[in-house]
Each structure stands twice: as C-alpha cells, then as structure tokens.
Amino acid sequence: MTLPTSTDDSPTTAAPHLTRLGLLTLLLGASLSSIDFFIVNVALPSIERDLHASPATLEMVVAGYAVAYAVLLVLGGRLGDTYGRRKLFLWGVAAFGLTSLACGLAPGAWWLVGARVAQGAASALMLPQVLGTLHATTRGEGRARAVALYGAVSGVAGLLGQALGGALVAADPGGTGWRAVFLVNVPVAAAALLVGVHTVPDSRAERPARGDVLGTVLFAGALTALLLPLTEGRATGWPLWSVLLLVAAPLLGRAFGAVEGRAERTGGSPLLPPSLLREPAVRRSLVLGLPIFVGFSGFMFGFAIVLQQGLHYGPLKAGLTVVPMGLTQIPAALLVPRLVRRWGTRAMTRAALVHVAGLAVLGLTVLWSTPWSALSPLALAPGLLLCGLGQGVQLALYYRVALAAVPAARAGAGSGLAATVQQSCLAVGVATVGSLFLALVPGLGMRDAFVSALGVQVAGLLGLAGLSLRLPRRMT
Structure with missing residues (x-):
C-alpha cells in the first residue's frame, strides 16, 4: 500500500494503455508486500517455539521488514525512473519470490530476520512502480477507479495476510508449519512474473535524475537510526547502541536536509527536495498518515497476540476472526470516489469517527465479556465490522488526498x-x-492492556478527524 516513489519531477515518456490483466498483475504485486507485512503475526508463536526466538527477535521479524522497506522506497522509485518501471517491477517480484524462499527455509531465528530484511528491500524495489505505472498509463475516471481499487486491495491485504497466515499454520501443509506463510509467496510471485512480462506496460522519466548517493546514504542512515532502536530498544532493555542511534538520528536528518538543500540550490537532483515540505498542503497530507498507519499496524500486531495468547485461539481461528474487517473494508474503499463527490475531504472526518465507534464497541465487548476466556469471534465481529468500514475509507482516501496535495x-x-x-x-x-x-501486559493483564492500546488508537483517530477538517473541502 504505497504511493509511487519516483523522485524525478520531469514528465514521463508515453506509455501503452494498461489492460485489465496488466492492472490485475500490478495489484497482485502490491498485495504481496502488504500481505507479507501482516501474515507473520499469527505465525509468531510457532516461530518462537520452533526457532527458540526471544521477544526482541520476534519483533525484528516483523519490524525488520518494515524498516528495510521504508528506508529503500525512495531509491526504488528513482531506479524505476532511470531503468523503467516495468523492468524494476519484474525484478522486484523475482527478488520477492527468492527472499520468501529464504524465509521459508530459515534454519535459525537470525537467518529469518536477515531474510525478512532482504524481503523488505525487494518490496521497496517492486512497490514504487505500481502506482507510478497506474498514473503513467491511465487517465481521468479510469485512473480514479484504479486508485480506488488499489486502495481496496492494499488495505484488505493486511487482513487477508493474518487470515491466510492462520489457515496455513493450522493446515501445516507437508509439515512446513509456520514456514508455509513464506513459501506460499514463491508460486504466486512466479505467476506474477510470467504474466507481468507480457501485460505490464513500461514507463520511465524522459530525463532521469542524476544519482544522489550522499543524500541516499544519509536518508537511509537517519531512518534506520530512528526506526531500529524504536523497534528493538524496549525488548532489549535499551542498550547503549539503541540510545546512541536515537541521538544520531536527528543529526543525520539535519545533515540530509543540508545536503538536499544545497543540491536544490545548485540545480542538482536531490532525493527529496526540501522546498516540497514548505508546501502547507503537502505537510497536512503527510501528517494524516501518522494516525492511520501507526494505528493500523499497532492494532493488527496487538490483536494477533490477544487472540492467540490471551484467548488461546488456534492460528486458523485467530486468522478468521479478522475477516469481518475485510468484509466492510473492501466495499468502503470502492465507495471512496462517490463519497468524495458528495462530501469531499469531510469523508475522512466521518470515516475516522466511524472507526472510533468500532474501537469503542470492540473495547466494551472485551471489557464486558465474562469470563474473558469465553470471548468468541462472533462477539468481536460488530466492532470489527465498524473498524473495517472506517479503515477502508481512510486508506483509499489517503492516496487521493496525498496526490492532490502535491504540485x-x-x-x-x-x-x-x-x-x-x-x-x-x-x-x-x-x-x-x-x-x-x-x-502493559505484566501489570494490567492482557485484557486491560489491549483496551489501553485501543484508547491510544482512539486518540490518534480523533486527531485525524480534527486534522481532516483543516483540509480544503473540495478535491481535484
């Protein structure tokens, strides 16, 4: 679920029209990376038992993928500008299949962490090309529908990931256990690669930007210095290296800003032009993403643990429990073009409030359940249906707002x-x-700790509702 990360501001060369099969192939590639971020959640208990992994290592299995993904996205977009988005998409799909195989064959916990980092890098190579190709090969209403469909697919992929992961771990095909959640990617990636060769049109920048090696290194260093200690610091007791990295992060960020500013002033090709952040609409659209994506990933991570360790659901039952979110998230995302015509950006405000209502229902269900161990998936479904309704609109509309905000x-x-x-x-x-x-679990117990985490997400969504009121009502 990413936006195109082309960093060149020049126009792109004319590209052939995108066929339905080509669109399906691009969406399949997009869903692979989103599914894989979440599919591992329900497999964590099995990984912990099989590989004797510590809690810190388990967090790295999840977060190492996301860190590598975030750090390399902009570079992946620039490579697509230079060498062609179709070529980079296909390379990325192939690399994703190979790294998924490496994850599935991992003999130890740290091998798995390393393979997950490589898998994140492959996603960063593949995903920037998807919406970039959509924008280069579609126009008008066709583009609006494609972006809405992209939002629906990428949003529900996270839910599908946990449901599919639970089904695969429970089925234990060929005695593979948790390894199946990674090995299943291999034939899917192979199919996407074979079909994509013939159906995905090419596009690239007419005047690809020159490389910004120093900017790329500083950008990667600043993000890594921020994200790595945040993901591992608490689980490892905040060792010295984590503190030093957090101290280094703003210094690297300032150095990156200075290098990019100099490149922009002297007519170079900065990775991220600093003047872009001086656009008020751009800043507002980016801030909207904080409560949406922080809340989504935090919720899915915590909810998977609650279902398996708190309620003692099996992997299949835990995975299927989140299905109600998908049942409303898909149609909600597909309705975004109609909602925008009726309410404009106020659709984001309403979606945030619906999501808050869903979390409130879910929290009250958890608190009022007596006994706690008797809480069933059916009892959780009403809150999850509301959450999916709000989440679907938020995810799809975010792309529209972000693209409209950028000059x-x-x-x-x-x-x-x-x-x-x-x-x-x-x-x-x-x-x-x-x-x-x-x-919070050791002091409050899992039920109260989960409700407290829901409260944090509610606060973020209320902030999202307030921020969305500051957006221009009409959208282009």
Whole structure:
C-alpha cells in the first residue's frame, strides 16, 4: 500500500494503455508486500517455539521488514525512473519470490530476520512502480477507479495476510508449519512474473535524475537510526547502541536536509527536495498518515497476540476472526470516489469517527465479556465490522488526498515522501503501540492492556478527524 516513489519531477515518456490483466498483475504485486507485512503475526508463536526466538527477535521479524522497506522506497522509485518501471517491477517480484524462499527455509531465528530484511528491500524495489505505472498509463475516471481499487486491495491485504497466515499454520501443509506463510509467496510471485512480462506496460522519466548517493546514504542512515532502536530498544532493555542511534538520528536528518538543500540550490537532483515540505498542503497530507498507519499496524500486531495468547485461539481461528474487517473494508474503499463527490475531504472526518465507534464497541465487548476466556469471534465481529468500514475509507482516501496535495511539478518527489512516511509509520506502529501493549501486559493483564492500546488508537483517530477538517473541502 504505497504511493509511487519516483523522485524525478520531469514528465514521463508515453506509455501503452494498461489492460485489465496488466492492472490485475500490478495489484497482485502490491498485495504481496502488504500481505507479507501482516501474515507473520499469527505465525509468531510457532516461530518462537520452533526457532527458540526471544521477544526482541520476534519483533525484528516483523519490524525488520518494515524498516528495510521504508528506508529503500525512495531509491526504488528513482531506479524505476532511470531503468523503467516495468523492468524494476519484474525484478522486484523475482527478488520477492527468492527472499520468501529464504524465509521459508530459515534454519535459525537470525537467518529469518536477515531474510525478512532482504524481503523488505525487494518490496521497496517492486512497490514504487505500481502506482507510478497506474498514473503513467491511465487517465481521468479510469485512473480514479484504479486508485480506488488499489486502495481496496492494499488495505484488505493486511487482513487477508493474518487470515491466510492462520489457515496455513493450522493446515501445516507437508509439515512446513509456520514456514508455509513464506513459501506460499514463491508460486504466486512466479505467476506474477510470467504474466507481468507480457501485460505490464513500461514507463520511465524522459530525463532521469542524476544519482544522489550522499543524500541516499544519509536518508537511509537517519531512518534506520530512528526506526531500529524504536523497534528493538524496549525488548532489549535499551542498550547503549539503541540510545546512541536515537541521538544520531536527528543529526543525520539535519545533515540530509543540508545536503538536499544545497543540491536544490545548485540545480542538482536531490532525493527529496526540501522546498516540497514548505508546501502547507503537502505537510497536512503527510501528517494524516501518522494516525492511520501507526494505528493500523499497532492494532493488527496487538490483536494477533490477544487472540492467540490471551484467548488461546488456534492460528486458523485467530486468522478468521479478522475477516469481518475485510468484509466492510473492501466495499468502503470502492465507495471512496462517490463519497468524495458528495462530501469531499469531510469523508475522512466521518470515516475516522466511524472507526472510533468500532474501537469503542470492540473495547466494551472485551471489557464486558465474562469470563474473558469465553470471548468468541462472533462477539468481536460488530466492532470489527465498524473498524473495517472506517479503515477502508481512510486508506483509499489517503492516496487521493496525498496526490492532490502535491504540485504537478513535484509529483514524483512528493509521492516518494508520502510512501516513505507510510511505511515508516507501519514500523513505528509495531514499535510504539505494539510495544506499549506488551509493556502493559505484566501489570494490567492482557485484557486491560489491549483496551489501553485501543484508547491510544482512539486518540490518534480523533486527531485525524480534527486534522481532516483543516483540509480544503473540495478535491481535484
């Protein structure tokens, strides 16, 4: 669920029309990376038992993927500008299949962590090309429908990931256990690669930007220095290296800003032009992503633990429990073009409030259940249905708001920044909301800790509702 991360502001070469099969192939590639971020959640208990992994290592299995993904997204977009988005998409799909195989064959916990980092890098190579190709090969209403469909698919992919992961772990095909959640990607990636060769049209920048090696290194260093200690610091007792990295993060960020500013002033090709952030509409659209993506990833991480360790659901039952969210999330996302015509950006406000209502119903259901161990998936369904309704509109509408906020001359760089914010927030969600939940469990118990984490997400969504009221009502 990313935006195109092309960082060149020049126009793109004319591209052939995107066929329905080509669109399906691109959406399949997009769903692979989103599914894989969440599919591992329900497999964590099995991984812990089989590989004797510590809690810190388990968090790295989840967050290592997201960190690598976020750090390399902008670079992946620039490579697509230079070498062609079709070629980079296909390379990314192939790399994703190979790294999924490496995850599935991992002999130890840290091998799995390393393979997950490589898998995140493959996603960063593949995903920037998807919406970039959609925008280069579609126009008008066709583009609006494609973006809405993209929002629906990428949003529900996270839910599908946990349901599919639970089914695969429970089925234990060929005695593979948790390894099946990674091995299933291999034939899907192979099919996408074979079909994509013939159906995905090519597009690239007419004047690809020159490389920004120093900017790329500083950007990657700043994000890593921020995200890595946030994901691992609490679980490892905040060792010295984590503190030093957090101290280094703002210094690296300032150095990156100075390098990019100099490149922009001297007519170079900065990875992310600093002037872009001076656009008020751009800043507002990026801030909207914080409560959406931090809350989503934190909720999915914590909810998977509650279902399996708190309620002692099996992997299949835990995975199927989240299906009601998908049942409303897909149609909600597909309705976004109609909602925008009727309410404009106020559709985001309403979606946030509906999501808050869903979390409130879910929290009250958890608190009022007596006994706690008797809580059933059917009892959780009403709250999850409401959450899916609000979430579906938020995810799809975010892309529309972000793209509308970026000036045409800055489309590539702006979408790259939005994509990086999105993926960073997914990692931060696990590191903050997820870690808060885990930290509260020993003192409050799992039920009250989960409700407290829901309260944090509610606060973020209320902030989202307030921020959305500051957006221009009409959208382009």
